[in-house]
Amino acid sequence: METTQVRQETASQPAAPQKEQKGAAPKVPMPRKKKKWIKRVLALAVLAALLLFLFRSCSGAKNAIVSGSYLPASAARQDLVVSVSGTGTIQPIHSYKVTTLVKGEVLEAPFEEGQTVHKGDLLFRIDSKDVETSIQQAELSLESARLSYDQLLKNQSDNRKNTTVRAAAAGVITKLYVDEGDMVSLGAPIADILDRDNMKLTVPFHAADAAGFAVGQSASVTVDGTLETLSGVIDSISATDSVGPGGTLVRNVTVAVRNPGALSDASSGTAAVGTAASAASGAFAYGESKQVVAKASGELTSLSVKEGDRVSEDQVIGGFDETDMATQIESAAIQVKNAEFTLQNARDRLEDYSITSTIDGTVIEKNYDVGDTLDTSTSSTTGIAYPAVIYDLSALTFDIRIHELDINKIQVGQAVEITSDALDGQSFTGRVDKVNINGTTSNGVTTYPVTVLIDGSPDELKPGMNISAKIVVEDAGEVLCIPVEAVNRGQNGASTVLVAGPGALDEAGNLADSSKLEEREVTLGRNDEAYIEVLSGLEEGETVFIQNASSANPWG
Template sequence: MDLKRAKHFFTKDNLLGFFKPTKRNYIIWAVIIVLIFEGSCISSKKKASQSVSVRETDIVTRGDINVTITGSAAVEPYERFEIIPKVSGDIVYCPFDVGDIVEKGDLLYGFDTSSSDLTVERQRLSLEQSENSYKNALEERDKLYIKAKNNGTISGLSVKAGQEVKTGTKIADISDTDNLEVVLPFTASQISSIHIGDSASITSSKHMSAVSGIVTHISSGDYAASDGTALYSVTIKFSNPGVFYSGMSVGGAVGQNISPGSGTVENSAASSVYAETDGTISHIYYSNGDYVTKGTVIMLLTSDSVDDRITDSTLSYKSASLSMRQTEKDLEDYNITSPISGTVITKNSKAGDTIDKTTAQTVMMVVADISKLKFELSIDELDISKVSEGQTVSVTCDALPGETFLGYITTISVEGTAQNGVTTYSAEVVIDEPGNLRPSMNIDASVITESAENVLLIPTEDIKSVGKKTYVFVKGGKKDIKEAQSSEKTSKMPENGEKQSDNIPKAPDGYTAVEIETGVANEDYTEVKKGLSEGQEIYRQSTVSTSNTSRYMSGMNSGMGSGHPGGNMGGGPPSGGMR
C-alpha cells in the first residue's frame, strides 16, 4: 500500500467505522489479538534462550574461621556515684569543679554546722549527767556489800539476817591482834641515834619473853617526864607471837638504846564497821572471833530502792549515749566526702547555695571512675554456655573508626530475663584501657567462642545432611576425585549412574556425593576436616543467571554467624579466597 492510498484508507470516517460493533469488525479484532499473543510468546522464548539458568560451583579454599557472639551497648563509667545531701543547710565549702580529679575520702562539700554544734554540746552535757548518775548508783550498790576495813578479828557482831539496818548502824569491830604496836619513851641523848626502820626489841617481864620489831615513827617534839627529863616518843610495830595482847605493859630497846620507861601494847589496826546505806541483811558470812582480811565481804544487804536507781540510771545512761552517738553521726553528714577516686563529671551545687533535702532529692555532684569503662552484653540462652568470666571481648566504636579496644567478662548473671519466649543473660564487660572512649558512647562487642586457623573451608549452604552424616557434591567422577585428593581419606563415592545407597544423596550429573567430616561452622562457612582437598570444585546448592556465573569469596578474615536475640554469631567471610 503506497502513501497516497494509505492516507485515503485512514480517513476519519473509515476509522470510526472500524470501531463499530459489526460482525466483520469482531472477526478483525480476534485476528489482531491472536497475532499479538503469538508475538509475545515468541519474544519470551527468545529472551529465555538468551538467559538460561546454569548451576555453578564453589572452590574448596583454605583460611581462618571464627564463631563469635556479638552485641551492641553503651559504655558507662566503671563506678559512678551521685552525691546526695543528707542534711539541709548552707554550703560553705566546695573546692572541686567539673573535670577535677578527686581521691577517695576528699572533702567535696562542707555545710554550716553552727546550729548542730549547739545540739552536740547539749547532748554532751546530758551524757555527762547520766554518766554521773550511773556511777553514783553503782557506788550505792557497792555499799550493800559490807566489807572489813582492815585485817583482824571480828568482835561485837550482833545483827542477824533479815534485819533492816539504817545508814550509820554499827555492824561489828575488827581488831588486828596479829600485828601490834607500842609507843616507848627515849631521852634526848638517845633519840639522836634512833631512826625510822631501825630494828627494835620488845620485852615482857610478865612472860619473860622478847620479840623483834621495827621503828615506824619518831615524834618531832619532846615532852617532860615526872622528874622533868625531856623524853621523845618512838612507835615500834611487831608481830604477835601469841603471848602479847592489847593493854599489856612492855619495855623495849632500839639497838643499844634501852627505853627508860614502858608502854602499853595496842592493836596496830582496829576499826568499827558501819552500814553505809539503808537495807535488809540478806547474808552474814562471818561470826565473832573470825579472822578476816581487808576488803572481805562480811555481810550483804538488799535494797529495792538501790536496785531501781541502778536500773533507771543504766537506762538513762544508755539512752544518752545513743543520742550522743546519733548526734555525732548526724554531724558527720555535714561534711560530704568522695566515696571513690575518680573525676567530677557533673556539679550542680556550689558554695553559698542553700540545700533543702525535704523538698526534693538533690544531686549535688556526680563523681565517676572513668579510668575504666564497662557495659552490659546480652547473651542468648543458646550461647550462654559458650562464655565464661575472664573471657576476652573485642570492642569497636563507630565514633572511633579504626580503633579496637579489649575488654573482659567480669560477671555473668545467674538469673536470665525472659521476653517473647526468648531468655537472655547479662554479662558485665570491663575495658581497662578505654583510650578515647567516653561514657555513653555506643559500641559493638564480639566474643570469639570458636575458631580455627588455616583450615579447609566451604560455604555452609553447599552441605547436604543425611541423618548424622554430611555430604557435598564434588565435580567429576570417582576416579577424578581420588586423583585430586590422593592424600585424603574419603567416604564411599558412587559414580553418577551407579546404584547408590538410600542414605547417600543423589548427585547431579557430572558430580559425585562425598561424605565429609566438619569442624567449626557458622551460618556462612564450615571447616572441612576430612573428605576434601584444597582447590576442588563442589556443587553450589543454588541457581543464578548466566550474568553471574562465578562467585568469589574474598577478604575472609573475620568471624561470621547467625543472629540471636541479644547476641549473634558474627558475620563476614573467613580469611583466604573462595569461589
C-alpha cells in the same frame, strides 16, 4: 500454536499466482506481484525468529528464577576465628554520684566541673548548726547518765547494807508502818522504836556551876511528887548559856537515869551534881525515840518483828530483795548505753554535713554552689538528680549480655574487638574482666552480663557511647567452612546441607531444577557468626545451596 500458524502461511504462498496463470494470459505486472511475495516471506521469517527468541527468553527466565531462589556457596578452607558478639554502652571504671540525706545552706564547695579530685577531698560543707546543738545536748545527757551509774557502783556496798533493815536503837517497837511483801520506797517509815528503860531529865543549872561539870559525872535526880531519888550520870551539857528565872544565866544539863518503871514522858524532876542543885525542874524524856526508815526501795521480803517486841540497837528486823539494787544498776547501765548511742548518731549526722569524694576522678557535673540551699528531696521539681557527679576515667568498661548457649564459652581474660558507629573506621581492644552468672530471663531466653575492660582508656571513647564487641573465644586456624545459613538443623539433631543431585544443574552449571537438590548429612565443628567448620560430609570445592527466603518462584 503461533509457530505452527506461521509455517502454514508460508506453505500456501505460491498457490495464488498459479491460479491466475490458468485462467488468463500472462500480464505485464508480473514482476510487481513477485516483489510483494518476497516481502511477505521476509516478514513471516522475522516474526518466526522473534517468537523463537521470546520462547527461549521465557525458558531462560524460568531457569534464572529457579536458580535465584537458591544461592550457591563453595566449601572452602579459610581462617576461622570463633567469637561471640554483643553491644553495650561505655562506662567509667568507677563513678560517684553524690547523694545526701541532709539539707541546708552550702557553706563550701571548693571544686569545679572538669577538675580532678581525689578520694577524701571535700566537695560540699553544709550548715550544721542544728545537729551541733543536738551533739551538745547528747554529751550532757551522757555525762549525767555516767555520773548516776558511777555513783551507784561507788555506793554498791552501802546499797547492799541498806537492803538489810536494822533497829536504829534499843527499845520497844511501838509502831510498824509496813507488812512483809509490801513495796516500799526509799525514805519511807518502817517502824518506831521507843527506849522506856532509860530516861533523860534536862534541867537548868546556874552557868557558873555548870561550867565545872563534865559528861559522865555522877548526878542525882529527884522525881517531883514522889521525892524519890535516882542515881544517874551527866549525858550532855549545853554549849551556850541562856537567861533563866530572875535574869540569872543558866545552862541546860541532861542527866540519864534508869527507869524504875513508873517514869514516863509526863514525869518531871530536879537534879543535883555534888552540892550544886538545878535552878529549876524539868521534864523527863524516854532514853531513845527513833524511827526506822527505808534506805532502799523495792519489795520488803522479810519483817521479823511486830509491835511491842523489844529490840537491841542494830538488830536485823527485816530486809529488801537485793535484785532490786541490781536492777537499778542495770537500768543505769542501759541509760549510759542509750546516751552513748544518741551521741554517736548525732556525731554521725554531723559527718553527713561534710560530703567528700569516695574516688579519684574528674568532676562531670556540679549542680550546687556556695549560698545554694541543697535539698535533694526537691529533685523531682528542680530536675537536679545529684549535687555532683564524678567519673574515674583512668579505665573504661562496658557490659554486654551473652546468650545462654554461648556463656560457657566466655572466660575472664579473653580478647575483645571493639567498634563504634560513632567512630567510623576505628577499632579498639579489650579483655573480659568479669563473667556474672546472675542471669536474666526474658521470653524463655536467659542472658548473662559480661563485663569488658577496654585497653588503654582511649580518648576517642566517651562514657555513654554505644559500641559493638566481639569476644574472641578461639582461633581455629585454617579449616573447611561453609556459610552458617547453609546448614539445616533437623528435629533429631542431625545437621544437613543441600547439594546438587542428578539433573539439578544445566549445561552451564546453574541450578535448573530445585527439586533435584538432595540433603546430605554433615558433621559440624566450631563457628563464628558467618561461617561454620565442616568436619565430615563435604569435600573442599563442593557446592552447597542456600535457600533465598526473599525470592519467590512464580513457576511453582
